[in-house]
Amino acid sequence: MDIGIFREVIQKMEIPCLILEGNVVRFANSSAEDTLKRKLLGECIEEEILQSRAPFLEWRSFEVDRYRVYLGFDVSEVYRLKGELEKRKEFFATATHEIRSATNSILGYLALYVDGEIKLAHKEELAEKAYSVALKLSALVNDLLDYVRIEEGLRELKLEPLKVNTLLHAIVEDLKGYAFRKNVELNVSSVAEHLRIIGDKKAFCRVMRNVLDNAIKFTSMKEKGEKRVTVSFAEDEKGMSIRVEDTGIGIEPEKLSHLFKVFSSYSPEGTGLGLVISKKLVELMQGKISIHSAGPDQGTTVELWFRRAEK
Amino acid sequence: MKKLILLVEDNPEHAEIVQIALTKLADVEIKWAKDAKEALDLLKEGLKPQLILLDYRLPGMSGKELLERLREMEGMDAKVIVLTAEYISKAELMEDGCNNALLKPFLPNELIAKIKKYLR
Ligand SMILES: Nc1ncnc2c1ncn2[C@@H]1O[C@H](COP(=O)(O)OP(=O)(O)OP(=O)(O)O)[C@@H](O)[C@H]1O
Ligand SMILES: [Mg+2]
Numbered sequence: 180m181d182i183g184i185f186r187e188v189i190q191k192m193e194i195p196c197l198i199l200e201g202n203v204v205r206f207a208n209s210s211a212e213d214t215l216k217r218k219l220l221g222e223c224i225e226e227e228i229l230q231s232r233a234p235f236l237e238w239r240s241f242e243v244d245r246y247r248v249y250l251g252f253d254v255s256e257v258y259r260l261k262g263e264l265e266k267r268k269e270f271f272a273t274a275t276h277e278i279r280s281a282t283n284s285i286l287g288y289l290a291l292y293v294d295g296e297i298k299l300a301h302k303e304e305l306a307e308k309a310y311s312v313a314l315k316l317s318a319l320v321n322d323l324l325d326y327v328r329i330e331e332g333l334r335e336l337k338l339e340p341l342k343v344n345t346l347l348h349a350i351v352e353d354l355k356g357y358a359f360r361k362n363v364e365l366n367v368s369s370v371a372e373h374l375r376i377i378g379d380k381k382a383f384c385r386v387m388r389n390v391l392d393n394a395i396k397f398t399s400m401k402e403k404g405e406k407r408v409t410v411s412f413a414e415d416e417k418g419m420s421i422r423v424e425d426t427g428i429g430i431e432p433e434k435l436s437h438l439f440k441v442f443s444s445y446s447p448e449g450t451g452l453g454l455v456i457s458k459k460l461v462e463l464m465q466g467k468i469s470i471h472s473a474g475p476d477q478g479t480t481v482e483l484w485f486r487r488a489e490k
Numbered sequence: 491m492k493k494l495i496l497l498v499e500d501n502p503e504h505a506e507i508v509q510i511a512l513t514k515l516a517d518v519e520i521k522w523a524k525d526a527k528e529a530l531d532l533l534k535e536g537l538k539p540q541l542i543l544l545d546y547r548l549p550g551m552s553g554k555e556l557l558e559r560l561r562e563m564e565g566m567d568a569k570v571i572v573l574t575a576e577y578i579s580k581a582e583l584m585e586d587g588c589n590n591a592l593l594k595p596f597l598p599n600e601l602i603a604k605i606k607k608y609l610r
Binding site: 271272275276277279280282283284285286287288290291294296297299305308312 | 501503504507510511513514547575576577593594595596597598599
């Protein structure tokens with residue numbers, strides 16, 4: 180058979196293509212040369228080489244006469260989807276684990292509470308514990324649904340000018356009691372009355388609440404020393420940054436890079452959805468969020484930045 | 491003589507529930523280890539439980555790994571009941587070599603019924 184006509188067709192194809200006779204390359208189109216980064220004509224080439232040179236390329240071949248034609252299909256999308264699926268499976272496994280765990284606590288405490296054979300000095304504590312786990316479970320389910328909705332792109336934000344001053348003071352007012360119970364001092368420096376950022380009201384409040392909740396929670400866990408959370412602001416030309424600084428338990432350097440992943444919690448109470456959700460929301464508002472710590476017991480600082488609304 | 495049960499469980503709420511539930515059984519003593527390492531240390535020190543209640547998702551060494559270690563350990567004749575909230579079936583757990591398994595959420599009385607079978 181004459182490979183002339185074959186060549187012409189193959190040259191025009193956008194996917195990598197090789198024609199081998201025995202072990203020798205008789206023809207390679209430019210796409211194949213690009214992919215394998217060399218001139219192939221006349222070379223001996225093993226199937227293995229084809230495989231190893233391009234991990235996202237899957238070679239299919241068929242025989243025509245004494246020739247073997249290789250076509251390279253780009254399967255990077257398949258790999259991406261496989262990774263995506265793997266991530267989802269993991270998310271599902273952890274989510275069900277967390278829900279089952281909390282349910283086990285609620286069921287267990289309540290079953291013991293109503294069990295007449297169990298004699299305890301302060302039996303009502305069992306019901307109180309069940310109640311507090313139930314509250315956590317309800318927050319967890321909300322977080323899970325929120326996360327999934329954001330991931331699926333279903334959470335639509337309404338971006339509008341927001342008065343930082345008013346919103347933050349309301350949030351701080353809400354958290355004061357919590358901070359007080361946890362023995363943490365909460366300071367907020369004053370923010371310019373007029374200052375307005377671009378954001379979605381609910382999302383902004385959610386983010387600030389998560390960040391402040393973390394700051395208070397992880398500061399109260401410190402054994403000794405000052406327990407203080409400070410919120411401060413800085414304006415720049417395009418926006419404003421909000422700094423939430425605490426004197427809490429800090430973060431080990433090797434953990435820092437994992438904190439914005441799902442279920443990254445290193446605390447027995449949390450599940451590790453707070454920061455992931457916050458980051459996604461901040462990005463949807465075209466802002467930025469980052470977390471810094473010099474190490475264990477060195478405190479933590481969360482830096483947020485939001486776009487400013489035009490006056 | 492008191493029968494000894496070793497509970498390996500990182501979730502303090504679950505551990506508390508099991509401990510309270512087991513007060514319903516006479517002559518049972520329970521020892522709580524928060525992770526696999528603590529459990530192994532106790533066993534190395536000579537603790538001889540009749541029964542081990544083992545959570546599967548533990549920080550550090552997993553419950554599954556600990557189960558494998560237990561099975562290789564000389565003179566280890568404790569029965570093992572796995573308690574887990576993982577997305578897994580009882581059949582799969584049995585294949586891993588435990589004697590019995592209970593999926594969370596469970597009722598304390600279900601656990602007690604299972605435990606009774608293994609305490610002579
Ligand atoms: N201010 C802080 N100080 C010390 N560690 C922090 C601070 N903020 C976050 N972290 C670390 O980052 C982890 C992830 O935070 P995130 O808010 O996502 O989860 P969480 O607070 O543990 O649980 P959740 O918010 O879902 O209830 C925390 O478990 C903690 O280890
Ligand atoms: Mg949090």
